[in-house]
Each structure stands twice: as C-alpha cells, then as structure tokens.
Amino acid sequence: MSLYSRVLVAVDLTEDCKLVADRASEIAEVSKADLHLIHVIEPITLSYGGDIPMDVSAVQESITDQTEAYIATFASAYGIPFDHQHLVYGRPEREIHRFAMENDVDCIVVGSHGRHGLALLFGSTANGVLHGAPCDIIAVRVGVITDENE
Numbered sequence: 001m002s003l004y005s006r007v008l009v010a011v012d013l014t015e016d017c018k019l020v021a022d023r024a025s026e027i028a029e030v031s032k033a034d035l036h037l038i039h040v041i042e043p044i045t046l047s048y049g050g051d052i053p054m055d056v057s058a059v060q061e062s063i064t065d066q067t068e069a070y071i072a073t074f075a076s077a078y079g080i081p082f083d084h085q086h087l088v089y090g091r092p093e094r095e096i097h098r099f100a101m102e103n104d105v106d107c108i109v110v111g112s113h114g115r116h117g118l119a120l121l122f123g124s125t126a127n128g129v130l131h132g133a134p135c136d137i138i139a140v141r142v143g144v145i146t147d148e149n150e
C-alpha cells in the first residue's frame, strides 16, 4: 500500500517554490501518487478591500495570463501535466482546503517560514492551511521571517 495517493503542492510563486515543489515531487514519487499543483490568485478587489474606484479587470486579466504562463513552465519541470495544474481565485487557505476536499487529496505540501519577533503575531498561510485541514500537511521549512523582513 502506498503512503499517499494524491499529493497537492501549494505554490506562491516566490523563489521558495522550488524547495517546496522538490519535496512534494519526492513524496509523490515514493508514494507513487498523483502530483497536483495549485496556485491561488488573490483577486485585486480582495487584496485592496474593493475600495478602488476604477476598473481593474484588465490588470487582473494580465496577472492571470502571466501567472498561467509561469505555472505552466514551472509545473512542466516537475512533469506535472496541464490537467494537474490548478489556478484558482480567492483566499489561499480556503481555496487550498476546498480543492483538497473536492479532489480527495490526502497530502498537502506547503512552504513554512520560521517566524520570530513581531512576525510571530501575524498569521501565515502555512498555519491557515494546517488548521482545519482535511488531510495530512507537510510543511517544508523555507526560511525565516522576522519583523525586520516581514
């Protein structure tokens, strides 16, 4: 029996992604599991509270196009096929949980920054994914955030 059957790696498009995807890919390989990749685009209206008195749809479309292209290149380096690449809109924690539940994911791999000082007071996406997760979570240590670099 294999360890996991469907592994989901959550990537935020920072330089840490490679570490996280490397680990997810290894886990999927030893488990002979399907590897899926998700990136959540936070809509501009969510990020800025919807207070912007202008039409941001063209900007949003351009962000989506660039992100799609980036994800396609990034995912193909790990042999992740197009139908395993998922670009969704919303809040990262919520959408990662939703995807995992709806698609029988049994392991989610995220990056996790060690946090010190004031940065400890702020939530992290990794924490958000851990709380209420519908399956195992593997948090890959990717660096340290302090209140100086947060």
Ligand code: AMP
Pocket (backbone or CB within 6 Å): 010, 011, 012, 016, 020, 038, 039, 040, 041, 042, 092, 109, 110, 111, 112, 113, 123, 124, 125, 126, 127, 142
């Ligand atoms: P953070 O807590 O924001 O530093 O993010 C830590 C990890 O959460 C990243 O390494 C990703 O695994 C995941 N993550 C953060 N933002 C996103 C996003 N927009 N889409 C998918 N995963 C994300």
